[in-house]
Amino acid sequence: MTIRNVLNEIKSNIKKICLELNFSVDNFVVEEAKPGFGDITSNVTFLLAKSLKNSPHEIAKTISKEYQKYLGKFITKVEAHSSGYLNFSVNYNELTKVILGESCKKNYGTIDIGDNSQIIVEHTSVNPNKSLHIGHVRNLVIGDSIGRILEKANYDVKILNYIDDSGLQVADIVVGFKHGGFPEEPPNSQKFDQYCGDVVYVQTTQKYETDPKLEELRNQVLSQLEDESSDVAQFAKKITKRVLAEQLKTCWRLGATFDCLNFESHIIQSKLWNTIFEKMKQMNLIELEKDGKNAGCWVIRSKSDEDKVLVRSNGTATYIAKDIPYAAWKLGILDDPFYYTKYCVQYNNKALWQTTLEKNSEVHPKFVSDKVITVIDSRQARLQKIITTLMTRFKAKPNAYVHLAYESVTLSTETAKSLGVDASSKQVQMSGRKGIYVNADSVLDTLRDKAYEEAKKRNKDSDKKALLEIAEKVSIGTIRYEMSKQDLDKIISFDTKRSLSLEGDTASYIQYAHARAKRILEKAAHEPNFDNILGSLGTSYEINLIKKIGTFDIQIEDAAKNLSPKVIARYCYDLAVAFNGFYEHVKVLTAGDESLVNSRLCLVSSFKQTIANALDLLGISALDRM
């Protein structure tokens, strides 16, 4: 029994009453009331007012009268408020025991939306020619958090990372190494992905402007990449593997893990495109253009937009054409041409698989599903819409393919200036090609150093190793929280200075609340005894905290249904606020009365577990000391 159950019960009772009274209504809401307006409230009266031609207040009176028979242990009072609302009072003495008891269970908050059905989440998918920048981090954090949330909502989640190892960006660094004079080994033992992105890619791209021959070489390299046996393709494979290995280190550092790496080169070699191309022809989804500017091309017609070219007049496929077989593969529309091998075992003991075309007999998990979520920047919305539409034609099920779009991360004027960019506008778009970006590892390092100093101040007797561990977890938490707490359709203007803040609405505020709770439990004379909770946790600070703890599953339902990590981020913050208020105003260890001490210890313990659970959904570590 949680608050969610209580709300559902009230809702179903109201439905029954409406049925009995012949009131026709649906879609009404039963929710927690705003502070100062009782405990639980419903707007059903307002929705009925019109059809019944009566005032909400009068309707509330009628329903509350009928509701009396449903009152019981948890809901003790119902009343018609003069504003028209139907308000319910909760007996927190009773509900507290239940909530605190539930919250220590390992799976507290778990709800069943997914019915253990499989779902694929794809995220990160950074071209293997560069290191992750702060924009990629947003993608990773959203995807990873969504994966965790969906798992909590009882989905069987598999996470994919798509590796575009045969595109133009890879060709660019191959040109740099083979023809641009860049040594294969980075100077000063620079991290290899950073070397490729910061130096080789950026400078090679610059050289195209002055050296047209180099640009011709790029086209050669690009076509050679598609022939796996070529020297160029073999060399590219070596380089991209090395970049990928470094990128994965950053991903793991950020707390993300994957189930499978899907290589674009394998999609191309598997000839999946030919299959899907034929299928689209058969289904009349595409047309061969006879005249006009696209004469000789295969195009997708669009009512609202321009026609999209899929196959050029020279017979080669365009960029979007690579995405179509891949999307179809993910949804299991095409026969799976791949074999799988283990890439490695990740830090959390989860195996990471990768596609291969070499035959083997390894037993592997299923990486295709009839429900797929792909996390991609909203700038690709137009292309993704075409793919989504195509997929619904292949697969009748609606929402099988979801493009989870998020707005980009830009740089604040100050941060752009610090990178030497001439910034006149309020924000500056990042550009990997131009070298305008903030590197993910660098931000984490800077943040870790700052957190280290803060932790050192407060823990003078702790050793360096322990402090570093704290600092690292604070820095990861800070970045992840920063990337999670904002709505997906809002641009994040990244400012280095601002992101260094460890106060206020930040991860460290929440982590600190957890550390405070942990310290109380450490110093307590005995373990909290949950069989002996008094109904006397009556201060508003305690009730607020209990209420927040009791709504964990409501938040998970919201976050999972709306694919919104932000919901959990705000919940974590609200929960921490409730605890800090409690901490400052209510004494636990020195409360005097022994049973009161025990009851409060239970509350502290319950909070500690719940906040740790909630933070885990965001990939943020709960800290025992900081």
Next chain:
RNA sequence: GGGCCCGUAGCUCAGCAUGGAUAGAGUGUUGGACUUCUAAUCCAAUGGUCAAGGGAUCGAAGCCCUUCGGGCCCGCCA
């Protein structure tokens, strides 16, 4: 020219799905609280024509329309 997104306090943002009670946080500024379970905290003050206009509604920050301001996308590039 067409499409998508954003506009709420000085700044950064919740709230909008499901219209209803008093529009909330953080930050900033000002003041206060550590002999106390860690002050990465708490308390208080300050701060809002919810971009503008219109519409439907008993009722709009929220729904519809228009306008304005800002961002992004629209290649036989990827």
